[in-house]
Amino acid sequence: MLHSIRVRRSQGWQFIPDVRKADPKGFRGLPHVSAVPCAEGCAACRDVCPTGAIALEPFRLDLGLCIFCGECADVCPQQKIEFTSDYKMAALNPADLICLDGAKTMTPVTANATFKKLFGRSLKLRQVSAGGCNGCELELNAAANVNFDMGRWGIDWVASPRHADGLVLSGPVTVNMAKALRLAWDGIPAPKLVIAVGACAISGAPYQDSPVIDRSFLGEFTPQLYVPGCPPHPLTFVNGLLDLLGVAK
Amino acid sequence: MTTVQSQAPVVLARCADLPRLPAAEFTRTLAQRVGAGARLLTYYGRPGDAEDEVTLTAALIDAGGLHLLRGVAVRDHSVYAITKDLPQFQAYEREIHEQHGLGFPGHPWLKPLRFEGKNLGRMDDYGFYQIDGKEVHEVNVGPIHAGVIEPGCFRFSCHGEVVYHLEIHNGYQHRGVEQLLLQRPLGHLPALVERIAGDSSIAYAWSHARAIEALAGVEVPDEVELIRGVALELERIAVHLGSLSGLLNDIGFLQGSATYGRIRTAAINASMRACGSRFGRDWLRPGGVRAGITPALVADLQKTLRELATDVGECNALTIESRTVQHRFKGAGIVTTDEAREIGLVGMHARTSGIDMDMRTILPGRAFLEHQITSVIESTGDCWARMMLRIREIDESLKWIFGVFKRHAELPRSRAAITALAPDSLAIAVTEGWRGPIVHAIETDAAGKLRHYKVQDPSLLNWFGLALAVRNNEISDFPICNKSFDLSYAGNDL
Numbered sequence: 001m002l003h004s005i006r007v008r009r010s011q012g013w014q015f016i017p018d019v020r021k022a023d024p025k026g027f028r029g030l031p032h033v034s035a036v037p038c039a040e041g042c043a044a045c046r047d048v049c050p051t052g053a054i055a056l057e058p059f060r061l062d063l064g065l066c067i068f069c070g071e072c073a074d075v076c077p078q079q080k081i082e083f084t085s086d087y088k089m090a091a092l093n094p095a096d097l098i099c100l101d102g103a104k105t106m107t108p109v110t111a112n113a114t115f116k117k118l119f120g121r122s123l124k125l126r127q128v129s130a131g132g133c134n135g136c137e138l139e140l141n142a143a144a145n146v147n148f149d150m151g152r153w154g155i156d157w158v159a160s161p162r163h164a165d166g167l168v169l170s171g172p173v174t175v176n177m178a179k180a181l182r183l184a185w186d187g188i189p190a191p192k193l194v195i196a197v198g199a200c201a202i203s204g205a206p207y208q209d210s211p212v213i214d215r216s217f218l219g220e221f222t223p224q225l226y227v228p229g230c231p232p233h234p235l236t237f238v239n240g241l242l243d244l245l246g247v248a249k
Numbered sequence: 250m251t252t253v254q255s256q257a258p259v260v261l262a263r264c265a266d267l268p269r270l271p272a273a274e275f276t277r278t279l280a281q282r283v284g285a286g287a288r289l290l291t292y293y294g295r296p297g298d299a300e301d302e303v304t305l306t307a308a309l310i311d312a313g314g315l316h317l318l319r320g321v322a323v324r325d326h327s328v329y330a331i332t333k334d335l336p337q338f339q340a341y342e343r344e345i346h347e348q349h350g351l352g353f354p355g356h357p358w359l360k361p362l363r364f365e366g367k368n369l370g371r372m373d374d375y376g377f378y379q380i381d382g383k384e385v386h387e388v389n390v391g392p393i394h395a396g397v398i399e400p401g402c403f404r405f406s407c408h409g410e411v412v413y414h415l416e417i418h419n420g421y422q423h424r425g426v427e428q429l430l431l432q433r434p435l436g437h438l439p440a441l442v443e444r445i446a447g448d449s450s451i452a453y454a455w456s457h458a459r460a461i462e463a464l465a466g467v468e469v470p471d472e473v474e475l476i477r478g479v480a481l482e483l484e485r486i487a488v489h490l491g492s493l494s495g496l497l498n499d500i501g502f503l504q505g506s507a508t509y510g511r512i513r514t515a516a517i518n519a520s521m522r523a524c525g526s527r528f529g530r531d532w533l534r535p536g537g538v539r540a541g542i543t544p545a546l547v548a549d550l551q552k553t554l555r556e557l558a559t560d561v562g563e564c565n566a567l568t569i570e571s572r573t574v575q576h577r578f579k580g581a582g583i584v585t586t587d588e589a590r591e592i593g594l595v596g597m598h599a600r601t602s603g604i605d606m607d608m609r610t611i612l613p614g615r616a617f618l619e620h621q622i623t624s625v626i627e628s629t630g631d632c633w634a635r636m637m638l639r640i641r642e643i644d645e646s647l648k649w650i651f652g653v654f655k656r657h658a659e660l661p662r663s664r665a666a667i668t669a670l671a672p673d674s675l676a677i678a679v680t681e682g683w684r685g686p687i688v689h690a691i692e693t694d695a696a697g698k699l700r701h702y703k704v705q706d707p708s709l710l711n712w713f714g715l716a717l718a719v720r721n722n723e724i725s726d727f728p729i730c731n732k733s734f735d736l737s738y739a740g741n742d743l
């Protein structure tokens with residue numbers, strides 16, 4: 001008992017007091033794309049991108065496809081792309097995930113009045129991994145640990161879909177998992193929401209061209225929040241949720 | 250048979266130099282050599298050189314290092330089931346059967362491994378193994394589990410609370426990785442490889458790099474190998490801390506769980522400061538690394554890891570002396586040394602059953618030759634052993650990293666271009682990830698393009714260990730048995 005108290009004292013408080021103003025040092029997050037024109041005929045960034053996230057003329061970088069490897073920034077002779085440690089990247093729709101030439105900021109996630117009323121003080125989520133590599137799953141678990149502590153806003157993981165207000169999807173949705181995903185979704189009582197977490201869930205990348213994935217679920221049920229990353233930082237996930245729910249700053 | 254330098258974790262051969270043994274001779278030789286004590290690293294098939302052929306490849310480790318053995322079978326025909334004599338072949342033969350249609354008469358059960366190919370999407374058609382008896386009942390768990398974790402299905406046959414048998418039904422995570430690896434340009438592969446089993450990104454990236462570098466004839470500087478070693482041990486420390494946190498959560502020892510969990514944050518944030526990703530993704534590349542370890546980063550890592558060591562020590566003492574932890578873990582979910590050897594467990598799950606098997610000491614490569622690491626062995630084979638091994642391995646990894654920094658004030662970045670791969674060649678590389686050996690086998694065609702890519706996660710073999718561990722245990726102990734194994738679904742399902 002005394003030992004336990006001693007350890008507790010020495011460990012101190014570990015939670016991040018303000019998750020909106022954290023500083024994840026070194027994190028390769030939101031890319032800033034400068035307005036510097038591309039070198040004549042250069043397509044180095046597009047060619048090096050392993051998920052086809054970049055299109056040229058005009059320049060477009062889709063964070064829904066991006067796995068944040070940073071290779072594009074390495075190869076650009078104009079140093080047009082720079083990855084920053086900004087983790088606020090969640091978006092309400094896929095169009096908001098596109099970084100255009102010279103664009104520097106994300107369209108902020110605005111509060112949804114219905115969700116705020118229903119879930120603003122308690123949001124229970126059922127996570128389903130449908131082909132996730134365990135990267136997203138580990139970071140989603142971390143969102144509930146003592147550092148990020150999303151439980152302080154009443155946001156928790158639950159075991160049963162019956163107890164859930166929403167489904168948090170990771171993975172590109174494999175053929176072998178499509179039915180189980182659908183069953184979990186059907187088990188959640190309405191009103192309910194879907195949140196797509198990670199490049200795989202948002203776009204299928206890096207498995208977008210696999211013949212053994214089946215993304216019809218996402219064709220049928222449009223996510224209310226997109227959380228980009230590979231895997232997304234817990235701060236990206238938590239901030240996206242707080243913005244969606246309109247939780248006071 | 251071909252050998253390279255005896256302690257290298259990679260073997261390279263020109264396919265033309267590998268004798269193509271007829272299937273019967275191949276299986277007889279393979280069984281004899283493994284029966285005589287050689288360690289089986291991998292055994293797999295690929296579409297053959299002729300339309301109706303399947304090429305079989307095995308990699309073995311003996312005192313002389315890594316060796317290759319190659320055979321040729323006829324498609325849709327039968328091959329001798331070595332599993333009958335040596336059960337450790339069971340998963341390999343099931344995979345070859347599922348991927349290439351070869352029959353293995355006498356194999357006890359050629360159950361689908363990951364429901365690919367003609368089995369795709371047939372998750373519900375599958376008939377589970379059943380035990381008859383009036384008082385035997387079945388419990389199904391999954392594919393979606395209670396926690397935030399990957400999917401897989403467990404079916405228990407129980408008598409009251411006692412588990413007679415656990416059948417593991419995987420494949421839900423199958424994404425067609427091996428096929429995708431052949432469709433993409435070489436430069437796009439590392440990013441995909443790191444995302445096969447995302448909790449072992451470094452180990453996967455290193456195996457891939459080793460195989461590609463062997464095929465390209467590129468030798469990276471020692472410093473690059475050491476950076477990779479530091480990355481690998483950081484990954485091991487972080488995942489072991491996360492597993493300890495999960496294990497203690499499953500027995501309601503919440504202070505230990507929360508504390509290990511938050512110490513893990515410190516470890517993965519250190520990786521993030523080194524390379525931009527908390528999981529070390531996109532740090533290693535064939536030909537080198539994308540980020541070096543500067544003197545400032547050495548100082549940062551030393552400080553972070555010294556603090557981490559203190560915190561871990563405190564939490565270890567609290568955990569080990571706790572009677573509730575001892576009571577729940579000691580004697581639960583035992584895999585004996587004989588069982589582990591018989592079913593061919595690898596990596597940490599072999600070591601927790603008393604088998605000294607660690608690629609960092611068997612095939613150390615330059616990083617672990619220059620700075621040796623002590624292999625940790627636990628002999629009791631229970632959940633306690635699987636907890637203690639993690640605790641002790643964290644200490645060994647910390648020691649190893651401190652040892653590297655004692656002799657190197659910095660480790661500069663370098664990255665050589667990979668231009669062309671040797672044609673008609675096969676490279677098989679292995680890296681001891683935190684679970685165990687990650688094997689990548691890459692074969693090129695006459696133009697030097699990839700013709701076959703085989704990925705093997707230790708989970709392929711070790712899932713069967715979990716099935717044995719829970720036998721005759723109470724079903725209520727399944728969560729701790731499962732968490733103590735902490736196997737990869739995505740790595741098995743590919």
